[in-house]
Each structure stands twice: as structure tokens, then as C-alpha cells.
Amino acid sequence: MHRILTWAPLAALLALAGCASLPASPAADAASAPAAAATHDVAGGTEPAPVVAPGAERLAPPPAAEPLPAPAPVVTVQAPRDLWERIGRGFAMPDLQDERVAQWERWYASRPDYLQRMVDRGSKYLFHIVEELERRGLPQELALLPFIESAFNPQAVSHAKAAGMWQFMPATGRHFDLKQNAFRDDRRDVLASTRAALDYLERLHRMFGDWHLALAAYNWGEGNVQRAIRRNQAAGLPTGYLDLRMPEETRHYVPKLQAVKNLVRAPQAHGVALPVVGNHPFFDTVRIERDIDVALIARLADVSEADFRTLNPAHNKPVIMAAGTPEILLPWDNALLFAERLKAWRGPTASWTAWRVPRDMTVAQAARELDWSEAELRQANRIPPRMRLRAGSTILVPREGRLDRDVPEHLADHGQILLAPEAPPVRTVRVKARKGDTLASVARRHGVRVADLAAWNGLAPSSALRPGQVLTVQTRAKAQPAPVRMARAKTARRPAAPGAQATRAGAATPPKARVAQR
Structure with missing residues (x-):
């Protein structure tokens, strides 16, 4: 309890302090007596004045003490029990009141297996996202957005070619x-895509001044949201998220996020048991100075290649190029082990490098020049059949002989595989000239040039033909469309609108074509 000191006790202390200098004569004592008997007004009445010790009367009395403000209640700072509680403490967006929210709450709550899979994947990345949001001062609801975008699958690819757990379109990326x-x-990439997504969301929020509209723009495209707002303004209508005319996917986008938010905030109220996610990092970053094979990383870090790619999903080649990716992610307990073992490693770190194709060539020609198998070259670089390499392509090749250096930065950051259909094979046929034929009419009939036809047959372009004369004609077989068999990342199964027929393992049929412009 706070106590307020009054002037009387303070004067008494001063009196005690002044005892050493009190005069010894009775006159001095008498001189002090009137002061002791004096009184002063207090709130309309009188009360005895405080006793002032001799020698202390020169001190001016302090102003009347003002009551101190009531103390604020003491708040116990307690660490969150898990990451869910930490996320919930950072919720800052206004709740969306819409009937679709309850529909999606029921949808998620009725699919515990689907929730389990999403959380299992997301638990590896959530701590990093939460830390980034806190560092930027952004609402923690955004940590749940990858649940809506990709079910936290960094390998997810939509039919509109949006990729990663934040679902970036190529141009926006x-x-x-x-x-x-x-x-x-x-x-x-876990770190790069999270940085880019939060940059984009911050920009959208500055643009619209409303998180629900910013989220709609993230899904639908900022230009579409701006046009929808202008239409409503022209019609004298409100311009909030629920007031705009938008595609069904975007209409359900924020309600889905609100539903997940509500499940995280009060899982028991919805009959949901969220898997525990610890409030600690799952991975650590490790710097690499040289190109290094994924197989060697897995061996030194004592992890599987599959687990490594889960944390480093941007890479689909057997080697990591230090000039383009100077840091890799490893499970927290394995990162230090890898760094120590790599420091002690004395063998080569990479068995692959990059080669820039000097001219247009077939894969077979490139394989012969590299003294390598055509089938292995195609497999390592995912080159479809009946496609050739264009000049300037950068392909992955084994380190042998002269090709044994680390990949330079300009290739690690900008190397592309440029492909073109292979030229169809040449077919030679013999034809007979008809009555009245000329070299021009025969060339026209077979789709070749007159000069070529004359050269193939040792004739001058103006030579006359006699009926029945045999001519050699070279034509190219019609090329069949080459089937693209590039390896594709598995597409994340997005939940459809409530009530849609569920497919295997609790995932639902994906909604209609994405309209996102990102």
C-alpha cells in the first residue's frame, strides 16, 4: 500500500536533526514557543502548525502534497505455453462477421485429418513466420494465411501456375x-517467399488501409479490387470487403482465414484438438562457401534428403550452388553437427557443375561433346523428348576434367534451360513429272523451293521437263507435338466451398479456376 508523507513528520525529523545546534539558553527555548502555538487554515478550519526546530525556520514549507495516482494493476508477464497462444496474443485484425465464417468453421472442424496434415507441415515454418510478423509489427493472423493458400505445402502449384506456400505467380514473384x-x-524458398509475401501484404495494406481489402487484393489482384471499389463509389455504395462484387473464391477467402483464426483462438469451442506446436525454432540457417551436393549435406547433417528438401524446397537439383544460395536450412539440432563435420571434411563437396551451351544443338550432340549419356543428361536437366538445346542454355553436368569449378553467380542466379522442337527428319521421295509440268509446278505441289528442287536434280531453275521425267524431292516429315513430361510439383489440394464433395483423405475438390493476379 502506498503511503503519503505529511509535513508534520518531516518537521519532526528536521527537529531531531537540528538538536545538535540548539542554543543552550532558556531564552532560545522561549523564543521558539510562539511558533509551536501557532495555527493555520486547513480546508476552512484550523489545525496546529507543525513544530519547527530552532534553526530550521529558514526552510520554506513544501507545497501541500498531491495524492499519487492509483497504482496500475500488476500484469504478470508469462511466456506463452505454445506457438498457438503466441499467435493468438498477436491477433489484431477486426473479426469478419459473415455467415460463411461459420460454414468454414464446420468444414475444418469436421476434417481433423486434414487439419493434422496442414499443421504437421506448417509446424516447420510457423515459428519463423511469427518472428517476422512480430519484428514488422504485423497482425499474427497473417501467420495462418498459408493454411488458406497452400495448406502449408511449399511444393504446391496451382493450375494458374502460382507456386509455394505463399502462392506467388511467376511475374509477381x-x-x-x-x-x-x-x-x-x-x-x-521458406525465407525468401515469406519475406516477399509480407512485403507484398504490407504494400497492399498501405494501399487500401484495410486488412480485409488487402487480403482480397492478395488473392484477386490489386487492380481488380481497385476497380470494384470504384464501381461501388460511382454507385454510391459502401466499399468494404463484404460490399464489393468479387469472384466466389475471393468472397470465401477472408471467411476461411477468419474460421481458422477462430479455431486457433478457441479450439475447444469448436471441438478441435490442435496438434501442439512448440514456441521455439524448428530450423537454423547454415552458411556454405562452396557448391555442395545435396547427398553430402544429408550425410554430414545426419538427415534424409527428403527432410532436407522439406526445409529447402526451392531446390530441385542434386547440388546447391553457393553463389546463388549462400545459406541452407537444417533442423535446429542438426545444423551445428553439419557445420562441425563440414569444417573437418577434406574431400570434394560437389560432383556437379553448370555448362553453358555454346550453340544450338540436339541433346545427343551435347552428350557427345560432354562425353556423357544422352539419357542421363535428359534426366538430370528434365529435358523432354524431341526437344533440342538452344544457344545460351545452362545445363547441369558432371564435374569432369575442365568442368570442375564452382558455378559463378550470374549462372547460379540467371541460368535458364532454353528448348526448341527438334527439326523433323528429312524424307527423300521420287516423283514423275506430268504433262505440262515445270520445275515451279512440281516445287509448288511438294512445298519446296524451285532452287532447291533444281539443285537436288542437277538442273537449272529454268530447265524444261518432259512427261515421265523422274525427279528427286526432299521433304521434312511433319513434326508431332512433343509431349511435355517435365516433373511437376504436386498441387496442393485446396478446400472447396462448404458442402463440396470431399475427396481422398479429407481434402476437398479444389475450387474453380484461380483469379489471383499475383
């Missing part, structure tokens, strides 16, 4: 400096 080349796709 390049705008936010997410490299997409022959060796990596940063739209899938």
Missing part, C-alpha cells in the same frame, strides 16, 4: 526478387 531459373525457384 520476379517483381519481389524471387529468382526462378534452371536451378531454383525462390517462390518455394
